[in-house]
Every structure is written in structure tokens, then in C-alpha cells.
Amino acid sequence: MAQPSRTLFIISDRTGITLENLVRTLMTQFDSYCCERMVLPFLDTPAKIDAALREIDAAAVEDGARPVVFSSLVDEGLRTRLKQANAQVFDIFDTYLPQLSQAIGVPHSGHIGLSHGIGDVGEYDRRVSAVNFALNFDDGSRFKGLGDADLILVGVSRCGKTPTCLYLAMQYAVMAANFPLTEDDFMFGRLPEPLRGHGERLFGLTISPDRLHRIREERRPGSDYASLAQCRREVSAAEGLFRSNAIPYLDSTAVSIEELSIEIMQRIGVERHY
Amino acid sequence: MAQPSRTLFIISDRTGITLENLVRTLMTQFDSYCCERMVLPFLDTPAKIDAALREIDAAAVEDGARPVVFSSLVDEGLRTRLKQANAQVFDIFDTYLPQLSQAIGVPHSGHIGLSHGIGDVGEYDRRVSAVNFALNFDDGSRFKGLGDADLILVGVSRCGKTPTCLYLAMQYAVMAANFPLTEDDFMFGRLPEPLRGHGERLFGLTISPDRLHRIREERRPGSDYASLAQCRREVSAAEGLFRSNAIPYLDSTAVSIEELSIEIMQRIGVERHY
Numbered sequence A, B: 001m002a003q004p005s006r007t008l009f010i011i012s013d014r015t016g017i018t019l020e021n022l023v024r025t026l027m028t029q030f031d032s033y034c035c036e037r038m039v040l041p042f043l044d045t046p047a048k049i050d051a052a053l054r055e056i057d058a059a060a061v062e063d064g065a066r067p068v069v070f071s072s073l074v075d076e077g078l079r080t081r082l083k084q085a086n087a088q089v090f091d092i093f094d095t096y097l098p099q100l101s102q103a104i105g106v107p108h109s110g111h112i113g114l115s116h117g118i119g120d121v122g123e124y125d126r127r128v129s130a131v132n133f134a135l136n137f138d139d140g141s142r143f144k145g146l147g148d149a150d151l152i153l154v155g156v157s158r159c160g161k162t163p164t165c166l167y168l169a170m171q172y173a174v175m176a177a178n179f180p181l182t183e184d185d186f187m188f189g190r191l192p193e194p195l196r197g198h199g200e201r202l203f204g205l206t207i208s209p210d211r212l213h214r215i216r217e218e219r220r221p222g223s224d225y226a227s228l229a230q231c232r233r234e235v236s237a238a239e240g241l242f243r244s245n246a247i248p249y250l251d252s253t254a255v256s257i258e259e260l261s262i263e264i265m266q267r268i269g270v271e272r273h274y
Helices: A017-028 A047-065 A076-080 A091-106 A121-136 A143-148 A161-172 A183-187 A209-219 A228-244 A257-268 B017-027 B046-063 B076-082 B090-106 B121-136 B145-150 B161-172 B183-187 B209-219 B226-246 B257-268
Strands: A005-012 A036-040 A068-072 A090-092 A151-156 A176-179 A203-207 A250-251 B006-013 B036-040 B068-072 B088-091 B151-158 B176-181 B202-206 B249-251
Touching: A005 A047, A017 A176, A017 B088, A017 B090, A017 B176, A017 B209, A036 A047, A047 A076, A068 A076, A068 A091, A068 B090, A068 B121, A076 A090, A090 A091, A090 B090, A091 A250, A091 B088, A091 B090, A121 A143, A121 A176, A121 B161, A143 A176, A143 B226, A151 A161, A151 A257, A161 A176, A161 B121, A161 B161, A176 A228, A183 A228, A203 B068, A209 A228, A209 B036, A228 B076, A250 A257, A250 B151, A250 B226, B006 B017, B006 B046, B017 B036, B017 B068, B036 B046, B046 B076, B046 B226, B068 B076, B068 B090, B068 B183, B076 B088, B088 B090, B121 B145, B121 B176, B145 B176, B151 B161, B151 B257, B161 B176, B161 B257, B176 B226, B202 B226, B202 B257, B209 B226, B249 B257
Parallel strands: A005 A036, A005 A068, A068 A090, A151 A176, A151 A203, A203 A250, B006 B036, B006 B068, B068 B088, B151 B176, B151 B202, B202 B249
Antiparallel strands: none
16 A cells, blocks of 8 residues: 655754765665655754744645654754654664663764864864865876875766865865876886876776766767767776786775765775774 | 773675764764774675674774674664674664654564665755756856745855765755855846746855955966955955845855755755655
8 A cells, every 4th residue: 555655854953964974875665655755953942942843844734644754953942842743753872872881882972063163173184185186187187196095086087076175075084186197107107207106096987988988978978088989998998007017996886975985095005094 | 090092893784884983973073082983884794794793893902902892784684793892882763662662653664774875766866966956056157047946155256166066966956056145246236137037945145255365266266266365356246245135145165065055955945855
């Protein structure tokens, strides 16, 4: 029997980012079922919780079905208040803190969560510095900073190097540089000069020629650069270069930036700074 | 009584990103207590779980304290296997799926989670396109695409526009453009010409002159550009421009990229595409 559509609320005293990702993960297990998601961040006062309660009640009436509420509210008073909602409420602190506290033998503090706040300023600045570091390499002209990189992503133009470097920087404060392989680099079949001596920090990205062709067509329609023949040639040459130089590599075609990032860090043993 | 240090394992069949963020949020509630965190991603076979069990057991012996394990394993067989660990195990699927299933009246599927996988290719491509869109504005020279932007961040050089645009793009596929304010823009006190007609999509960023000075000093030490006097002048002029043109703005000084992003989307009502 088909279930009525109902609204899924995500309620947090901070950004709600962690909670939204948790809910997204959980909902992958109900693949045929689709809820409307309402994210309500920064609810840190009783008045704001009360406004949320009104929204939840209105959704219950409109949907003709009890909403589901996921919350992350550090303040116990706010949590208690939210439980008056005409909804099934799951709060991650209620769920985990008592058992976690018992497991580690330490009481929990009740301070508001800072996992997506600025928290430790030094740590935060490292993330922003890493983003700027990644951006410096985006035009492929700043090879002199390669020595400062935690890792160097190597691959043909538009294979996904830059978004991956930016993700590594933003999430883990990893200094990731980006080295685009061009025709010139393939002529001699040797590792391009600026990459020599960085062996253990090099990681290759490859991509299916079909997908590369589609991506480049969007950028420069009808160009030689975007032609399938050119994409095939470059991808084949890049993979040859990776193999002959024992550079580990991954195919980005059907893999997300997040998956690539985590797997790259694991494979070459990069330390997370965050 | 001080508790012994113990190891906190994060075990996932995919990237473990969601889980790591959840654990980071929970651990903010035990601020004086510090665990060593071990992230073990992509554990999707019994053999890989067995290897993790050995690591967990070794940590228990070395620490002289039972590890705490957070896991997100979709496969019930793997979850059961992991429970043999000499550790307190919390699995998010065990925790939430039965109650969530009951709340929405739909059975859960047991398919592996894709919340950080490529999932819907169209959706994923929108995120990468948004990252590229944000990068196009990074040098401040590509004003002609402003019409395609979901929002336009305006502010002086180095106040945090680019990292915020990139985060909005990466996480929410929001097309965020970046417009740097320069001396020339301040001379007449009017909104710069390229920004006119985009009123409802403009959002200002400001920053404390002290912090701006420190950031610019790292980039161009000793320059006029980085001087505190210049930073004060620019920040004051930018804030004046925001106020006289009724552009909402936020101070990025003590606020993280994540908090800025969420608050900006909320304040100007930008739709998330992811």
C-alpha cells in the first residue's frame, strides 16, 4: 500500500549540515519513498522552536500525515520543547549522548556544537589556506609551489582534478596541487620535468573518453580539443604515463568527488589536517 | 577521575564522511575528552570487516580501554560481524532504520548508501558545473555571466567570497558568483554598473579590518593593499555601499564558510539544487 507523502524536517541550533547528510544517508534506504525535506537551521531560542512547531503542525494537517523530525539541539530545554510537535522526533543528542557518555566514562557538557562553526581558528584558517593553495594551481601555471603540496593530482584537462583538490582542501585542509597533462607532456613518454622528485605524492586521475568528450564539448563545442578522437588519445597517453611511472590512479567517470578524495587520501597515506 | 584515552573508530561501507561529521558533532559535547580517531572507509566485504576487527582488538589492548566504534554498514551480515568487536559499537542504520521505517510506514531496502556517491548523475553534474561557475568568477573579470547566478557575493578582496561560493557550489549546486569591490567602485558611492538590476540576488560580505589586514599581509607583505589603513577604508566604504543599497550582509570574521553559506541561502531564499 502506498504511504502518504509526509514532510521531513531537519532542525538544528547550528547549520544542520551534519544532520542533513545523516538524513540523506538514512533515506537512501527507502528508495521508493520521497519526502519533502525542510531544513530549519539556527533554531537556538524557545521562540524559534515555537515557530518551527507551528510549521510542523501545519505540515501535519496539509499532508494528512505526521511529519518526521530529525533534530540536533544541544539545549535540553529546546529539545523538550520540540517534542511537543505533532511528529515523530529523532534528536541525535538524545539518541547517542547517554550511551556514548557511559561508554567513555565522561559526562557531556551541553555546550553548543561547533562541528561546522569556526571552532579552532588555526584549524579553520588552514582549510581556507588550503582552498587558496588549490586555486593557485587552477590555471596550471604555478608549478613552483608543488614542493609544498601534500599531494599532486595529475591528469588531462577536465578530468576532475580541480573539484577534487578543492574538496580535499575545504574538508580536510589537505594541500592538493593540480598538474594538467598536455600534448607536450605526452611527446616523450616521460614524466614532465616539474613532477620529478615528487613521486610518492603523485596521484593520477583518468576518465572515460566518452565522458571527457561530453564535458569538453560543453566548454568548447566542436573544437579539436573536445573531439572524441583527441579525448581518446589523451586519456590513453595519460594512463600509459601513469603505468610507466608507477603512479597510482583512479577513474573519475562514475565516482563522486567525495569518494575520490577519501580513496586518494587512503591510497597515498595523506594525513588529514582537520 | 580522568578517563583513559581510547580509540574511536569510524567504519563505513562508503566514504564515512557523514559518519565522521556526526561523530565530530557528538564529540563536541565531551570537550575535555580527546580520542584518537581512526577512519576506515570502503569496508564492504567480510574480509575487510575482519581486518578492522583485528585493528579494533589491537587498539583495545594498546589503550587498555575498550574502543568506541561508530559504523554505517548497510549490509546486515557485515553489521553483525562487526558486533564481535571488543568495543562499544553504534551503527546508524541499526539505530534509526527500524523506528524510521515504522514512522513512515515503508520497509527499508538494504541497498548500499549513496549519499556521497555519484548517485543521480544529473544532480552530480550540476554540482561540478556550479564549482566551475564559481571558479570562472574568481579573477573578477567575468561579469557577463552574472545573469546566470543564483546569488552574487559582493565584498572587498580577501573577505571570504571565493571559498563561500565554492562551498555553496560543491554542497548545494548553487550557482554563486563573486564580485570584488575595488577603489573605483567606492569613488561614486553608487552600486557598480554590472551589479545593477541584480538587486534581490546580491549579498554582501564584510570582515574586520584587523583580520583583513592579517590575511592580506600573508599575500602581499608590506604593501599598501595590505595596510591596516587601506583595509579600514575599504571595509568602511563597502559597508556603506551595502547599507545605502539595502544589500543584506554578514561579517565573515568569526563565522565559518558553512555557517555563512547556510545563512546566506536562508536570508535571500536561494533554492538548493541538491
